Every structure is written in structure tokens, then in C-alpha cells.
Amino acid sequence: MTRKVFVIGLDCAAPELVLERWRDLLPNLNRLMSRGVYGNLTSCTPAITVPAWSVMTSSKDPGTLGIYGFRNRADWSYDKMSIATGSAVKVDRVWDILSRANKRVNVVGVPGTYPPRSVNGCLVGCFLTPSIASNYTYPPEFKKEIAEWVGEYWVDVKDFRTEDKDYLLRQIYEMTRVRCQLVKRMITDKPWDFFMFVEMGVDRIHHGMWSYTDEGHWRFEPGNKYINSIRDYYIYLDREIGEMLALLPEDTVVMVASDHGAKRMDGGIAVNEWLRREGYLTLAQDVPDKMTPFERVKVDWPKTKAWSSGGYYARIFMNVQGREPNGLIAPADYERERDELARRLIAIPGPNGEDIHTQVFKPQDIYHAVNNIAPDLIVYFGDLYWRSVGSLGLDSIYTFENDTGPDDANHAQQGMFILYDPARDLGGRRLQAEIMDIAPTVLHYMGEPIPADMQGKVIHA
Numbered sequence: 001m002t003r004k005v006f007v008i009g010l011d012c013a014a015p016e017l018v019l020e021r022w023r024d025l026l027p028n029l030n031r032l033m034s035r036g037v038y039g040n041l042t043s044c045t046p047a048i049t050v051p052a053w054s055v056m057t058s059s060k061d062p063g064t065l066g067i068y069g070f071r072n073r074a075d076w077s078y079d080k081m082s083i084a085t086g087s088a089v090k091v092d093r094v095w096d097i098l099s100r101a102n103k104r105v106n107v108v109g110v111p112g113t114y115p116p117r118s119v120n121g122c123l124v125g126c127f128l129t130p131s132i133a134s135n136y137t138y139p140p141e142f143k144k145e146i147a148e149w150v151g152e153y154w155v156d157v158k159d160f161r162t163e164d165k166d167y168l169l170r171q172i173y174e175m176t177r178v179r180c181q182l183v184k185r186m187i188t189d190k191p192w193d194f195f196m197f198v199e200m201g202v203d204r205i206h207h208g209m210w211s212y213t214d215e216g217h218w219r220f221e222p223g224n225k226y227i228n229s230i231r232d233y234y235i236y237l238d239r240e241i242g243e244m245l246a247l248l249p250e251d252t253v254v255m256v257a258s259d260h261g262a263k264r265m266d267g268g269i270a271v272n273e274w275l276r277r278e279g280y281l282t283l284a285q286d287v288p289d290k291m292t293p294f295e296r297v298k299v300d301w302p303k304t305k306a307w308s309s310g311g312y313y314a315r316i317f318m319n320v321q322g323r324e325p326n327g328l329i330a331p332a333d334y335e336r337e338r339d340e341l342a343r344r345l346i347a348i349p350g351p352n353g354e355d356i357h358t359q360v361f362k363p364q365d366i367y368h369a370v371n372n373i374a375p376d377l378i379v380y381f382g383d384l385y386w387r388s389v390g391s392l393g394l395d396s397i398y399t400f401e402n403d404t405g406p407d408d409a410n411h412a413q414q415g416m417f418i419l420y421d422p423a424r425d426l427g428g429r430r431l432q433a434e435i436m437d438i439a440p441t442v443l444h445y446m447g448e449p450i451p452a453d454m455q456g457k458v459i460h461a
């Protein structure tokens with residue numbers, strides 16, 4: 001039987017908040033859970049917005065996609081990084097498959113959809129849209145209709161790493177209000193068989209407000225005025241979701257999914273500073289006397305074995321003879337050097353000498369294929385309670401200031417999902433699923449064959 005499917009994407013929505021702590025305050029999501037199935041959705045590695053939504057909607061791992069983060073090495077040189085926009089996604093996502101099967105699709109704000117490509121329906125570009133002056137919709141003239149319907153459409157907040165929290169909250173609410181207004185209008189006015197939208201506000205409020213709401217965060221102050229800011233936003237979002245659900249045709253299957261979860265950030269580990277101190281990275285200048293982005297320091301490449309990019313996780317790149325322009329590590333020593341470096345990264349203790357449970361991954365061990373230029377090692381410092389800071393010139397390898405602006409939360413490996421089928425009471429059971437299971441589950445409910453190269457499996461509720 002063929003069904004309509006409506007997917008609510010909540011970037012960074014955390015299972016412990018939605019499925020547990022605030023469940024009773026979220027009557028609409030709660031209703032989907034009570035009659036559906038729900039649980040943790042294990043993200044990809046790295047658990048990062050880009051590539052995670054493309055992993056979810058193509059059912060292919062980041063290595064197969066050849067997208068390892070927001071910024072990726074464009075070639076084997078030391079300084080060319082490219083931003084992975086939608087152009088980097090070379091495989092079908094579920095709406096491409098459905099479009100070819102003559103299903104009507106509406107896609108709004110799914111990361112990895114700018115620049116927009118043609119679909120059998122309407123597509124609104126993602127948060128990477130540089131401005132709404134650009135062509136961010138398919139068909140291109142749809143953006144005029146959006147302007148008539150909602151006024152100024154927001155692809156993202158203008159600045160989520162701001163110290164002005166009132167301004168941040170105003171931006172997030174306005175962005176979400178406008179997106180939900182657009183989605184509700186499209187539910188009724190743009191015919192569809194498959195509809196998916198992603199709300200970025202959850203991610204932005206987690207990164208911006210987590211320390212005000214989590215008493216485990218080192219900066220938390222009891223009784224602060226923002227203590228309920230994240231909870232209240234989820235309550236607002238649940239109300240918007242309720243209004244959408246009321247508009248859906250009766251037999252629509254509803255899925256809710258997040259690309260990763262969230263957790264408090266305990267601090268940052270200055271990974272290039274550590275590599276320098278350990279003799280892996282040699283500078284061709286004095287060590288900077290203040291925090292300086294890696295791109296602005298001169299590296300003595302012929303004497304450097306490894307360097308890193310910062311971010312929510314660390315990407316370690318090794319300097320290999322015959323591969324990088326001034327490679328130092330002999331190819332025959334590569335695996336031994338890589339294992340040794342992985343061991344030493346795992347052994348970096350916390351500031352009090354404690355084991356922080358760092359995880360290190362080799363791309364070849366975790367992906368079906370390793371396309372484009374992967375990092376040599378992917379590092380989750382302190383099980384993602386610690387981020388990775390790429391800057392040099394810190395007086396310690398530990399820092400509590402972020403080099404890219406204030407940020408309270410890191411990503412967590414476990415996102416969340418809910419699957420609701422109005423035709424069947426699924427009993428409100430808790431299940432565990434994988435991010436790559438979403439696309440085949442959509443195709444299953446829509447009565448379409450599941451391509452053999454999809455790596456996930458149908459969530460059999």
C-alpha cells in the first residue's frame with residue numbers, strides 16, 4: 001500500500017529531553033510517541049549536520065558520500081578546504097528517487113540542499129543559502145510565492161554565536177515561526193506525497209543556551225533568567241507541530257528525526273598546540289603569544305608529521321611522502337605512525353589528569369568506501385564533551401574559550417526518532433535505530449523498492 005509520509009527534521013534534538021525529561025510538556029510529540037515507536041537514532045561518524053542529513057536521506061555513510069564535515073580538504077595541498085554545500089552530494093537522496101517514481105515531493109531546509117536542484121515538486125534551500133537574494137528554491141519562481149506568504153524567510157539565524165542572548169532568542173523564534181508558517185501553507189497549497197522539512201532552531205538554541213539550562217555545565221548559574229529557555233522553545237515547537245499534524249491527510253505516516261543529539265561542552269582541547277608540543281607539528285615562526293587561527297601561522301611543512309582542523313570533533317591529517325607536497329612520513333611507516341598517533345590522542349587526559357574517554361576512528365574501519373580526501377583520523381575528544389580547537393598560541397592545551405565564539409554545547413552521537421502510523425497502534429514501544437534507516441523506511445511506507453546500495457534497513461515497527 002502506498003502512503004503519504006511527512007518527516008519533521010529537528011536539527012540536534014536530544015532524545016533525553018524530548019523522549020524523557022520534557023515528554024509530558026510536549027503533547028503533540030507525546031501523542032506520536034504513545035501510538036508509534038520511538039527511541040535513539042544513532043548518528044553517523046562524525047555526528048555533524050553536514051554530512052548527517054545527507055547520510056540520513058541517502059542511506060549512505062559519510063565515506064561513501066566523500067563528505068567528512070562542513071569543511072573538507074579539496075586536494076592534497078595544505079590549505080585548500082572547500083565547504084560541502086549541496087553540490088558535494090553526488091548520490092540520490094530519497095526525494096530524488098521519489099521524484100523519478102512520479103511522486104510529488106516538498107523539501108524545506110534539509111541541510112545539503114543549497115544550491116537547489118530540480119525535484120518533482122518544491123524545494124527550499126538549506127541553512128547554507130548565502131542569502132534569500134540568491135536562487136534558493138526550486139522552481140526558482142517559488143521564492144516569490146514564499147515572500148508573498150511569509151514575508152522575509154529565514155534560512156538560519158544571523159549569528160548564533162552571539163553573547164546577546166535576548167537577540168539570539170528573538171532570532172530563533174522568528175526563524176522558526178516563519179518556517180512553520182511556510183510549511184503549514186505548503187501542506188495545504190503544494191500537492192505532495194512526501195514532505196520533509198528541517199528546523200535549525202533546535203541546534204541554534206542548544207549551542208547558544210545550554211549552559212543556562214544544564215546544571216551540569218561548568219558555567220551554569222542557579223536561578224538565571226534563561227533557565228527554561230530551551231524547554232520553552234521545545235514547548236513552542238510542539239505547538240507548531242500540532243498545527244501541522246492537524247493539516248495532514250488522515251492516513252499520513254509521520255516521522256520525526258534528528259541528525260544528532262546535544263550534550264554540554266566541558267571545554268576545548270587545542271589539538272594543534274598539542275601536536276606542536278608532542279613534536280608532530282613544527283612552526284616556521286615563533287609560537288604566537290596569543291590565540292591565533294591555524295591558517296595564520298607559518299608551518300615548517302618538511303618537519304611536520306601531522307596537523308588538524310578544529311570543530312566539534314578533530315580531523316587529523318598526516319603529512320605523507322608522495323601524497324602531500326612536502327610529505328615527511330614514509331608510506332611504509334604510515335600505518336605504524338597512524339596507530340601510534342591514535343594511541344597518544346586517546347591518552348590525552350583531562351585537565352585534572354583524568355581519563356576523558358576520547359575515541360579515535362580510522363575512516364577505512366568505519367565506512368563502506370572512502371571517497372574524496374578523508375582525514376587520516378577522526379577524533380571525539382572526551383566522548384564529545386570536549387571540542388577540538390585548531391588555534392595555536394594558547395598557554396595550555398585546555399581552553400574554556402572557544403576560538404570561533406561562545407558555544408555551550410557539543411553534538412552527541414545519539415539523535416532521536418519517532419515513527420507514527422495512523423493506521424496502526426504501534427504500542428508506544430522504544431526501539432533503537434540508525435540514521436541510515438530513515439530513507440529505506442520512507443520508501444517502505446511509500447511502496448517504493450529500496451535500492452540495494454542503501455546501507456540502512458527499514459525500521460520494522
Ligand SMILES: [Zn+2]
Nearest residue numbers: 011012049259
Ligand atoms: Zn545538526
